[in-house]
Amino acid sequence: MTTTEATTTALPEGYIIRRMEKQDYEGVVDTLAVLTTVGNVSKKKFDSIIDYWNSNEFEYRGSKVNLYNPHVIVDTIKNEIAATGNIIIEQKLIHDCGLCGHIEDIAVSSNHQGKKLGKCLIEKLRNVGFQAGCYKVILDCDEKNTMFYEKCKFKRAGVEMQSRL
Amino acid sequence: MTTTEATTTALPEGYIIRRMEKQDYEGVVDTLAVLTTVGNVSKKKFDSIIDYWNSNEFEYRGSKVNLYNPHVIVDTIKNEIAATGNIIIEQKLIHDCGLCGHIEDIAVSSNHQGKKLGKCLIEKLRNVGFQAGCYKVILDCDEKNTMFYEKCKFKRAGVEMQSRL
Numbered sequence: 445m446t447t448t449e450a451t452t453t454a455l456p457e458g459y460i461i462r463r464m465e466k467q468d469y470e471g472v473v474d475t476l477a478v479l480t481t482v483g484n485v486s487k488k489k490f491d492s493i494i495d496y497w498n499s500n501e502f503e504y505r506g507s508k509v510n511l512y513n514p515h516v517i518v519d520t521i522k523n524e525i526a527a528t529g530n531i532i533i534e535q536k537l538i539h540d541c542g543l544c545g546h547i548e549d550i551a552v553s554s555n556h557q558g559k560k561l562g563k564c565l566i567e568k569l570r571n572v573g574f575q576a577g578c579y580k581v582i583l584d585c586d587e588k589n590t591m592f593y594e595k596c597k598f599k600r601a602g603v604e605m606q607s608r609l
Numbered sequence: 610m611t612t613t614e615a616t617t618t619a620l621p622e623g624y625i626i627r628r629m630e631k632q633d634y635e636g637v638v639d640t641l642a643v644l645t646t647v648g649n650v651s652k653k654k655f656d657s658i659i660d661y662w663n664s665n666e667f668e669y670r671g672s673k674v675n676l677y678n679p680h681v682i683v684d685t686i687k688n689e690i691a692a693t694g695n696i697i698i699e700q701k702l703i704h705d706c707g708l709c710g711h712i713e714d715i716a717v718s719s720n721h722q723g724k725k726l727g728k729c730l731i732e733k734l735r736n737v738g739f740q741a742g743c744y745k746v747i748l749d750c751d752e753k754n755t756m757f758y759e760k761c762k763f764k765r766a767g768v769e770m771q772s773r774l
Contacts, residue, residue: 483705540648601771
């Protein structure tokens with residue numbers, strides 16, 4: 445076990461964290477609705493995205509890396525999806541052809557809040573990034589959430605700018 | 610020609626913009642050094658990343674999309690790389706299984722500054738994202754560069770948080 449893993453916040457009893465699977469469809473869609481508009485995500489479309497995410501591997505310094513790393517926290521007692529998030533691993537030229545991890549779409553189900561699941565999830569995704577070899581892991585958040593991410597070992601680094609048609 | 614393209618800032622005479630190619634090796638490495646530490650990027654490693662970037666395609670609503678879209682602006686008179694940047698296209702579940710574009714690693718060579726090449730490059734990458742079907746295009750920047758990106762049709766959206774080991 446690495447030092448990084450040893451300091452990870454423990455999940456409450458009965459909860460596990462693992463890579464997202466096709467069986468998580470309904471719980472993931474419901475959980476993401478806490479975050480933003482999910483829209484019309486059919487089971488077929490969900491399955492095809494899981495297949496695509498799972499297939500998108502590349503080689504980095506002799507090891508296989510998944511570009512997409514969607515995760516879920518599962519309440520194994522109630523058999524419910526409690527939280528979800530992803531880390532996308534980008535191959536760059538800069539920093540010795542280094543990798544940058546992008547944490548995206550963090551959502552904790554309203555039925556499972558107040559249990560530090562968000563912190564557990566961020567720590568897990570950050571570890572996935574660093575274990576893949578990322579020299580940094582970044583994410584964008586609202587001003588009101590910066591204190592939460594500071595508790596997860598993140599620091600302010602810049603401004604997110606957005607363009608929509 | 611779409612409305613978006615019609616309003617694109619014109620490149621100065623003699624400059625072109627196109628997808629990055631293997632022949633751009635030296636100019637790209639020199640140009641990226643303006644931005645940050647590039648480190649030890651051999652020609653062989655550069656070529657393998659170009660191959661990987663070119664091969665990483667996926668299907669979105671019946672069309673092929675490149676996940677990585679590295680571009681260069683070339684001064685065809687001096688035969689020099691003048692600027693470089695990339696847009697990574699992320700497949701999400703949210704927003705009807707929508708796409709989000711991430712603009713990364715924008716650099717303009719110090720020999721070619723003051724010619725609005727940065728603005729041309731950002732407009733091009735933004736168009737690549739929207740033409741692929743992105744519902745939004747985002748980027749992270751320093752506070753001091755926000756006014757530049759506002760001129761390129763971007764708005765403040767949040768805070769970039771970063772974690773390093």
